[in-house]
Amino acid sequence: MIAPVMARRDAVGFWLAVVLTGLGTGLGAVALTGLLEFVQHTLWSGSGVDLLEAAARAPAWRHVAVLFGAGVLTGAGQLLLVRLSSANGIDITAAIWFHAGRLPAWRTLGSAVLSVLIVGMGASLGREGAPKQTGAVIANALSDRARLPDDARRLLVACGAGAGMAAAYGVPVGGALFALEVLRGELALRFVLPALVTSLTATGVSWAFLPDAPTYVFPAYSGSISSAVWAVLAGPVAGVVSVLYVRAVAWGDHNRPRGKWRAAAPVLALTLLGVVSIVLPQLLGNGRDIAQLAFTGQVAPVLLMTLVVLKPAATLLCLGSGAPGGLFTPSLALGALLGGVLGYPWSLLWPGVPAGLFAVLGAAAVLAATTQGPISTVVLMMELTGHARAFMVPLLLAVAIATLVARRIEPRSVYDARLSDAEIRDRQRARDPVPAGGGTG
Numbered sequence: 001m002i003a004p005v006m007a008r009r010d011a012v013g014f015w016l017a018v019v020l021t022g023l024g025t026g027l028g029a030v031a032l033t034g035l036l037e038f039v040q041h042t043l044w045s046g047s048g049v050d051l052l053e054a055a056a057r058a059p060a061w062r063h064v065a066v067l068f069g070a071g072v073l074t075g076a077g078q079l080l081l082v083r084l085s086s087a088n089g090i091d092i093t094a095a096i097w098f099h100a101g102r103l104p105a106w107r108t109l110g111s112a113v114l115s116v117l118i119v120g121m122g123a124s125l126g127r128e129g130a131p132k133q134t135g136a137v138i139a140n141a142l143s144d145r146a147r148l149p150d151d152a153r154r155l156l157v158a159c160g161a162g163a164g165m166a167a168a169y170g171v172p173v174g175g176a177l178f179a180l181e182v183l184r185g186e187l188a189l190r191f192v193l194p195a196l197v198t199s200l201t202a203t204g205v206s207w208a209f210l211p212d213a214p215t216y217v218f219p220a221y222s223g224s225i226s227s228a229v230w231a232v233l234a235g236p237v238a239g240v241v242s243v244l245y246v247r248a249v250a251w252g253d254h255n256r257p258r259g260k261w262r263a264a265a266p267v268l269a270l271t272l273l274g275v276v277s278i279v280l281p282q283l284l285g286n287g288r289d290i291a292q293l294a295f296t297g298q299v300a301p302v303l304l305m306t307l308v309v310l311k312p313a314a315t316l317l318c319l320g321s322g323a324p325g326g327l328f329t330p331s332l333a334l335g336a337l338l339g340g341v342l343g344y345p346w347s348l349l350w351p352g353v354p355a356g357l358f359a360v361l362g363a364a365a366v367l368a369a370t371t372q373g374p375i376s377t378v379v380l381m382m383e384l385t386g387h388a389r390a391f392m393v394p395l396l397l398a399v400a401i402a403t404l405v406a407r408r409i410e411p412r413s414v415y416d417a418r419l420s421d422a423e424i425r426d427r428q429r430a431r432d433p434v435p436a437g438g439g440t441g
Helices: 002-008 011-044 051-057 060-084 092-098 105-121 129-146 150-169 172-184 189-207 225-254 261-277 288-295 301-320 328-349 355-371 374-385 389-409 421-431
Strands: none
Touching: 011 051, 011 060, 011 105, 011 129, 011 150, 011 189, 051 288, 060 105, 060 261, 092 129, 092 150, 092 172, 105 129, 129 150, 150 172, 150 189, 172 189, 172 374, 225 301, 225 328, 225 355, 225 389, 261 301, 288 301, 288 328, 288 355, 301 328, 328 355, 355 374, 355 389, 374 389
16 A cells, blocks of 8 residues: 555655664664653662662662552542543554554643653563664654655654664664564565664664663573474473463553543552552563573562562563553563473473573564564564574474464454454454464464
């Protein structure tokens, strides 16, 4: 649809909007990352990068005080945000699919800043939601300025959101594929170039200010027959766990507090998280730190089994209280913990596979199944870690099987969780015209 539209419209305006979206999103991601690190450094007295290390050293009163403050900020922020716009909500997926990418600008940007503040304070949500929202808002505004038709606007907003992820994590190709496969719902060749240009531009801008290094660092693992067999057996488990997680996210989002509880619920939920984090600081933040430890095999089996239940529960608690934030890194962390749990008994039966490799494969499997984006997940894992080729066979097996199982049970991805049942059916028909379980989405 884009090519005929561009033949009739000013293609120069579209491509100028693509480049400007990338530039603006890159600068926005830099600013939001700086704000996140400033908050973590100021309130947790750490480096601003490693929240887990700082929280583990912090006194008990700081855990309670900081998370209580996050709850108060969330409650007040939510009350303010609902007054900023009477337009459709701030969910990017719904905006792209049912509103041609139109978003209430100030409300969406306000939510982005609020999410960065509370994630920096310790809320168990992802930080990628903020740059995604920022990129989407910039793309929407430029679409207005260029007077783009709805289909071009929809594409540009998806590209802007994907560019936000690309700039935040330094994953230009993965961000572009995420924009198309997960957000736009169609890996069409005519969409690829705009998505790549937007993500590459945003990432290039971010690399001028942020370190150009993999998000996760671990030894060069190699695949084996043992890891491939494990992936085949663990894939269905990861798929089922992903379905349960997506349904829990949907339930939590649809039952968010309203009225006077909009201000009180975040205070209660986040304060509770602060109290529990005194014993388990791993529950704080987006899960990047605990995933890093799992990828290097540094998490004890008992702690793995504890966190595989409590870490997603903490995310759902924050989400259900009304706290805004992303779900990308929390989903990846859940997969890393699940992979570690499932890998421990396998190591006893068939020794030889590094414990960290189980976590990496589990992270990829759950991430692919929850986003229902297997292709973008494989590329994202390669860019996030800097290597995956050596264990590509078990990685692809885990991703493909987990995604297939999840799709046969649940049509929603974690990003579709806020949509109504009717919207889910409409999107699924457009996105997956073949019978359930087929196609790439």
